[in-house]
Amino acid sequence: MSIFELFSRNKEERSANVAKERLQVIVAHERRARNAPSYLPAMQNEILAVIRKYVEIDNDQLQVDLNDDGNCSVLEVNVNLPK
């Protein structure tokens, strides 16, 4: 680090760390989607339609993940309802 950088340096987080964290999240998400059964997107849409009968929510307020634990698969459904 040079003298010039010492004074001009801002306190922002190092961008490489941001890159790593973002990649870990998206890559894990895409791997799950890749290995997921083909019915999952259709099922997600139907769950969304059922919830919308009662509460209006956006697409990104519903998260459906299928996690394989070896012995069994766990379907994780996360719904954020508006206040």
Add this chain to the structure above:
Amino acid sequence: MATIIVVTSGKGGVGKTTTSAAVSMGLAQAGHKTVVIDFDIGLRNLDIIMNCERRVVFDFVNVIQGDASLNQALIKDKRCDKLFILPASQTRDKDALTKDGVQQVLNQLKQDFEFIICDSPAGIEHGAQMALYFADKAIVVTNPEVSSVRDSDRILGILQSKSYRAENNMPPVDEHLLITRFDPARVIKGEMLSIADIEDILAVKLLGVIPESQAVLNASNNGTPVILDEKSDAGQAYQDTVARLLGDDRPHRFTEAQKKGFLQRVFGG
């Protein structure tokens, strides 16, 4: 028995053709009869990187469609008599690459060659899938940059599910990670993903690290595979890469920033 190696990445512009040229030249120089195939139908560029663009008469698609024999289409490298180039077609439709056609050409090449290097086009469409379909090994070329790492992971997924080996329940394609355009000084500053970060995310064994180097542009300007520039850092890094591919255990070089002089450290640069 011939080994088919695909050089792939998903993302464009990360160094697939540079790597295909360097690795095939390195293998041929080590005494292994090698052919390098350009799978980028419609956008061939391996020929210009290898300095044989004016010697192309017939191409890969001509051979698949039976318009030319393999021997008519293969171009013998002028620097190394163990190296041959099979150029892509510049004009035809990329759907001209059929699975059966590609397999027939590869089977014919297997009789004659020890290594068959498949230079993949960018993307995950037909051409890229054909390039990797019959591979025994894959070199996944990745820049230390978010879009490149993400695309490499997509390509790894395709290798694991849509290759011949995956579809026929054979041992999986042997995957290798090659990091290119690496700049250790920026890693120290926290501005670039480190080698460990990329290995951690992709979980593939590291074959080599090619430093960001001016030698690469000079080499492509001249049509000389950069591995022939033995004085350059990139050339030496590719030599190490080829040696590792052949089973030699070599430490990684050019992964640490060079020490700066006192004045450089005080005033930067």
